[in-house]
Amino acid sequence: MILRVLLLLTLVVLAPLAQASERFIVVQSTTSTENSGLYGWLLPQFTAESGIEVRVVAVGTGQALRNARNGDGDVLIVHARAAEDAFVADGHGVKRHDLMVNDFVIVGPGADPVGLGESPGATAALKRIADTGAKFVSRGDDSGTHKKELALWRAAGLDPTGDGGEWYRESGSGMGATLNIAIGMDAHTLTDRATWVSFGNKGDHAILVEGDPALQNPYGVILVNPEVHPGVRASDGQIFIDWLLSPTGQAAIAAFRVNGQQLFFPSAR
Numbered sequence: 001m002i003l004r005v006l007l008l009l010t011l012v013v014l015a016p017l018a019q020a021s022e023r024f025i026v027v028q029s030t031t032s033t034e035n036s037g038l039y040g041w042l043l044p045q046f047t048a049e050s051g052i053e054v055r056v057v058a059v060g061t062g063q064a065l066r067n068a069r070n071g072d073g074d075v076l077i078v079h080a081r082a083a084e085d086a087f088v089a090d091g092h093g094v095k096r097h098d099l100m101v102n103d104f105v106i107v108g109p110g111a112d113p114v115g116l117g118e119s120p121g122a123t124a125a126l127k128r129i130a131d132t133g134a135k136f137v138s139r140g141d142d143s144g145t146h147k148k149e150l151a152l153w154r155a156a157g158l159d160p161t162g163d164g165g166e167w168y169r170e171s172g173s174g175m176g177a178t179l180n181i182a183i184g185m186d187a188h189t190l191t192d193r194a195t196w197v198s199f200g201n202k203g204d205h206a207i208l209v210e211g212d213p214a215l216q217n218p219y220g221v222i223l224v225n226p227e228v229h230p231g232v233r234a235s236d237g238q239i240f241i242d243w244l245l246s247p248t249g250q251a252a253i254a255a256f257r258v259n260g261q262q263l264f265f266p267s268a269r
Helices: 002-021 031-035 038-050 061-069 081-089 122-132 144-155 175-184 193-198 234-245 247-255
Strands: 024-029 053-058 075-078 093-109 136-138 168-170 189-192 205-209 216-224
Touching: 024 031, 024 061, 024 234, 031 038, 031 053, 031 175, 031 193, 038 053, 038 234, 038 247, 061 075, 061 081, 061 144, 075 081, 075 234, 081 093, 081 216, 093 122, 093 175, 093 193, 093 234, 093 247, 122 144, 122 205, 136 175, 136 189, 144 189, 175 189, 175 193, 175 205, 189 193, 216 234, 234 247
Parallel strands: 024 053, 024 075, 136 168
Antiparallel strands: 075 216, 093 189, 093 205, 093 216
């Protein structure tokens, strides 16, 4: 009986100690890195080397930045450079680092009824969509993809949110749901290539516009500032960032493939 009591007391004492010793960080992230399968490839490698678990909150870039501004997270991985720079300038992030790059593409019905494939670039393609009234589905969710899309419309001298009419729709959803809506409506949309390649419900849709330098899609990684948000696990968060930027981490990013295709290209300096 005494031994049993002692055993129970030992378990009571050791349980919270085991919990306290658990090492993990929270990464606020854009959805494309999660949906493409990149984290499923990268994070087990990092955890095996460091013993640190990485818990990912995959949302649109705008929401990820808002979450991090509230101190809900240790590391930020997003793709909206102006918003990232503002996050650091406002004191919420320690420093932004180039991490990797891929690109955006415009997808639509494979038959290309409005001839987007003949356009010399992304802005010309968007002008053709607007001129012909061809349907376009926007994420409309303040994500990095949505920010890029709006920047491209501005570069084309257009404001579809103000005068788009029936041809311009906003899903208010993530990339997967937006693609499903666009495919269901025989509409066009802007997507990052990694999500498109990994997407399983393409129907007869295809990439119609690609290769324009304006469609480049850089990703940054930022440590949330522990001086502003004291709960940040800064030490382990920095270990993760250092690993991502190291030759080992950059090589792991480059080695990730879907259907034999490299989806992200390391860009750490």
